[in-house]
Amino acid sequence: MRRIPPHVWLLAPALSFVAAMALFPLGYSLVLSFREWKLAASGAPGAWVGLANYWLLVSDDPEFLEALAATAVFVAADVIATLAIALGAALLIKRAGRINSLARVLMILPFVMSPALIGISFRFFLNPEFGIAHHLIGMLVPALAGRVWLADPTLAMIAVIASDVWHWAPYMTLVVLGGLASIPQETEEAARVDGASPWAVFRDVTLPQLLPVLGVVAVLKTVFALKAFDTIYTLSNGGPGTATQTLAYFVYQVAFNHYDMGYAAAAAYVLTAALLVLSVFYLRLVFRK
Amino acid sequence: MSAASVPGVPGYRAGPAERAAGWLRALAVFVIIAAILLPIFWIVLTAFKVPRDVYTLDAALWFAPTLENLRTVFEHPWNLGSKIVNSVLVASGTVLLAIPMATMAAYAFARFEFRGKQALFLVVIASQFIPAAVIVLPYFLMFKQAGMLDTRSALVLVNLSIVLPYAVWMIKGFIDAVPVEMEESAMVDGASRARVITEIVVPAALPGIITAAVFGFTLTWNEFLFALIISKQDALTLPIGLIGFRTDRGDLWELMAAGGILITAPMFVVSLLVHRQFIGSLTAGAVR
Amino acid sequence: MTTITLSGIDKSFGAVRIVRDLNLTVADREFLVLLGPSGCGKTTTMRMVAGLEHPTLGEIAFDGVRINEVPTQRRDVAMVFQNYGLYPHMSVAQNIAYPLKLRGVPAAERERLVARAAERVELTPYLARMPRELSGGQRQRVALARSIVRKPRVFLMDEPLSNLDAKLRVVARAQIKHLAQELEVTTIYVTHDQVEAMTLAHRVAVMRDGVIHQLGAPAEIYNDPADAFVAGFIGNPAMNLVDVEAEGAGVRAEGGLAIALAAPRPGRLTLGARAEDMRIVPASEAHFQAPVYTFELLGEATMATVMVGHTLVAIKAPKDLRLEPDTRIGVRFDPARLFWFDAASGARVRA
Incomplete structure (x- = not known):
């Protein structure tokens, strides 16, 4: 009998779980997306409908198209805000110092906080009667004083984005800090000796070397934004109306409020396609040799 | 010998612009710290307020603190106690299953050369990108048929799908650094492969393995979507318990805040305990 | 065109005092080497001249004008870093051109100057390459070209040869010496390698623990060391230093070996002599006798080592001599090339 090489039995448990818990559902959902299955009516999958679920999504479901639009706004604003804050904060606290290392340690806190709790908390802070953030923002920006945040489509979207940025920007700051730390200090010093002002050092030497890390941050944050569900569910419930209903939230609604499994699987696959494309970008960025 | 000594002359005198810039930076760092801490601080305060003080801003900072909320959340109908038990069991079950499997796989990826290794590893990493909805849909249907909906085992299974890939990657990074x-010297000394792994590699990579365990625990502890779909009553976890405070009578903020403390405090404690390795390994992936 | 004056310079990092009350003037167009073991403060001193560190106390002046508060980019210095500090995302040509670009030199002029600098260090074929595609020696030359592409007030070089292999180091050393003579710019050169110091410097400052132990021309430092540290640091092999105690007409080494040399004063002393200033002689002429510990062939000479007390003492001998271990040999010092130091402080004791 041939001996089984050690890497096979070392890999077998983990890989079979990954296959069962991730790859199998990936295939199953794809199959499901070609079938009709209203769970409320029947416990078993219904007829094969080909691409009808997909066709319905794009041709006759304004709610899906709105969700696409909301997703685009949410992801774009979320990624840009997170990148800007993470880069700014990282540059600010990269120097040694007691306050800066305190800030670095505190950056972990929002990241390990339950996103559901963050959504709930932001909802509380924005309450028009006794919300502390509603009150403070009203004092700083009088134009917003009387507005009910979660009843206004634009403000609600801003609130949802803000809660997600609060959750992720500190973590991304740590990632950017890691990137800054990996830049050889001598290159920045050489630039200063060569006559570069602080701004020129940043523009010509620091930023170009940081770009790969910023790329990783951008792709990762895009992925997390596309998958964002908890904060939206607990903060705005996708509302007012469907103003903050992103694709991930839409899939949940179709599957577990309308119990339209085939249709949900089709919508989920639109999201999956986007994420798989991003994962290729991500793997290229991280594993390029 | 050379120039006359000028003892005691300050080596550097910052100009006014430089000093102003220093103050601005300090202020900005202060704003960052405040932005992180104030929301947390406000939730903590709210947890110790009686409802009357919650529903007004007049008692923002000055109020008579009460432990009533922290007691109430453990009582019927909230029963956060059983939700804590569920969360602890689901999170530790997931971690206890995931970490040994992930360590074995990470070791294989780190130390062996075999055909298709790169592809397999990329598949494991990429599986994190599958949206949760895609994973939960089939399993919701299967658990429903198998009568496993609303069980902790079902939650452990689906949580493995997010924890395993992260853990494999993180632990591999630490094993690469061993x-x-x-290992070779242990093998020369006569140790078998199994002994090398358990007696050399695992102890050397232990900080990384612990970090991965903490990280996996945190992910599972905070996991929301799977729990929302799969648990109904018996297997409810803490994050789902929180949304229970949204009632017909309105949102019970002081109870949510008390529940929030319960869900957050343990995560703060463990993550601060391992923060050095935590920061290192979380950022290592992106910058290597 | 630039005289550098360091007056009363002190530098502490937290509680650690790296440089202590350092006073030093580097004359215009002088090539000064800061020499010392790692951690002696030589690199910190250079970085303060560059403005990359601020002194805790004291004044740094270029041509008599205090520059402590002038930021690095306005000091008009050029520097070669130990790891070169090349910009990894710029080509060789862009790396060399960067200082000119910052000074607003027009593109055509820039190209001409880059070409000239590259030619001087033989980099012309590599101008389009990226730094990661270069060998260590080529990278070192890019760093050199980047610093000579303009005419700075001051040249700073921080161990520029330490990352090269031994063979390449000799070539690069000659190249630096040649460039320095041609460019005539005030230069501070940091190294822990005494051969580099001896071959390149007009003057050498030997540093330890943040203090200059001796400042002088290479020959002066070699032939007339100010203390036991300098004596032991300069020369290859290092000067033999033996702790002795004056006794009667001679001295006695630890362990009891008598040496027939008259001590300049009573008490505990350190006797110093270089390997080439000692000879193997018949017992009748010897200052002391000892068995051979090892015997090595060096090619152009041989080296006998004997144990004196607890110290190994090396003696250079003719190239055709052959000695077996444990042979008892007589050793004679050259009295004119003998150094005495206080055993406790290391200070030179002159006869």
Whole structure:
């Protein structure tokens, strides 16, 4: 009998779980997306409908198209805000110092906080009667004083984005800090000796070397934004109306409020396609040799 | 010998612009710290307020603190106690299953050369990108048929799908950093492969393995979507318990805040305990 | 065109005092080497001249004008870093051109100057390459070209040869010496390698623990060391230093070996002599006798080592001599090339 090489039995448990818990559902959902299955009516999958679920999504479901639009706004604003804050904060606290290392340690806190709790908390802070953030923002920006945040489509979207940025920007700051730390200090010093002002050092030497890390941050944050569900569910419930209903939230609604499994699987696959494309970008960025 | 000594002359005198810039930076760092801490601080305060003080801003900072909320959340109908038990069991079950499997796989990826290794590893990493909805849909249907909906085992299974890939990647990074000479010298001394792994590699990579365990625990502890779909009553976890405070009578903020403390405090404690390795390994992936 | 004056310079990092009350003037167009073991403060001193560190106390002046508060980019210095500090995302040509670009030199002029600098260090074929595609020696030359592409007030070089292999180091050393003579710019050169110091410097400052132990021309430092540290640091092999105690007409080494040399004063002393200033002689002429510990062939000479007390003492001998271990040999010092130091402080004791 041939001996089984050690890497096979070392890999077998983990890989079979990954296959069962991730790859199998990936295939199953794809199959499901070609079938009709209203769970409320029947416990078993219904007829094969080909691409009808997909066709319905794009041709006759304004709610899906709105969700696409909301997703685009949410992801774009979320990624840009997170990148800007993470880069700014990282540059600010990269120097040694007691306050800066305190800030670095505190950056972990929002990241390990339950996103559901963050959504709930932001909802509380924005309450028009006794919300502390509603009150403070009203004092700083009088134009917003009387507005009910979660009843206004634009403000609600801003609130949802803000809660997600609060959750992720500190973590991304740590990632950017890691990137800054990996830049050889001598290159920045050489630039200063060569006559570069602080701004020129940043523009010509620091930023170009940081770009790969910023790329990783951008792709990762895009992925997390596309998958964002908890904060939206607990903060705005996708509302007012469907103003903050992103694709991930839409899939949940179709599957577990309308119990339209085939249709949900089709919508989920639109999201999956986007994420798989991003994962290729991500793997290229991280594993390029 | 050379120039006359000028003892005691300050080596550097910052100009006014430089000093102003220094103050601005300090202020900005202060704003960052405040932005992180104030929301947390406000939730903590709210947890110790009686409802009357919650529903007004007049008692923002000055109020008579009460432990009533922290007691109430453990009582019927909230029963956060049983939700804590569920969360602890689901999170520790997931971690206890995931970490040994992930360590074995990470070791294989780190130390063996075999056909398709790169592809397999990329598939494991990429599986994190599958949206949760895609994973939960089939399993919701299967658990429903198998009568496993609303069980902790079902939650452990689906949580493995997010924890395993992260853990494999993180632990592999730490095993890569263990010098292969350590293993070779143990093998020269006569240790078997299994002994090398358990007696050399695992102890050397232990900080990383613990970090991965903490990280996996945190992910599972905070996991929301799977729990929302799969648990109904018996297997409810803490994050789902929180949304229970949204009632017909309105949102019970002081109870949510008390529940929030319960869900957050343990995560703060463990993550601060391992923060050095935590920061290192979380950022290592992106910058290597 | 630039005289550098360091007056009363002190530098502490937290509680650690790296440089202590350092006073030093580097004359215009002088090539000064800061020499010392790692951690002696030589690199910190250079970085303060560059403005990359601020002194805790004291004044740094260029041509008599205090520059402590002038930021690095306005000091008009050029520097070669130990790891070169090349910009990894710029080509060789862009790396060399960067200082000119910052000074607003027009593109055509820039190209001409880059070409000239590259030619001087033989980099012309590599101008389009990226730094990661270059060998260590080529990278070192890019760093050199980047610093000579303009005419700075001051040249700073921080161990520029330490990352090269031994063979390449000799070539690069000659190249630096040649460039320095041609460019005539005030230069501070940091190294822990005494051969580099001896071959390149007009003057050498030997540093330890943040203090200059001796400042002088290479020959002066070699032939007339100010203390036991300098004596032991300069020369290859290092000067033999033996702790002795004056006794009667001679001295006695630890362990009891008598040496027939008259001590300049009573008490505990350190006797110093270089390997080439000692000879193997018949017992009748010897200052002391000892058995051979090892015997090595060096090619152009041989080296006998004997144990004196607890110290190994090396003696250079003719190239055709052959000695077996444990042979008892007589050793004679050259009295004119003998150094005495206080055993406790290391200070030179002159006869």
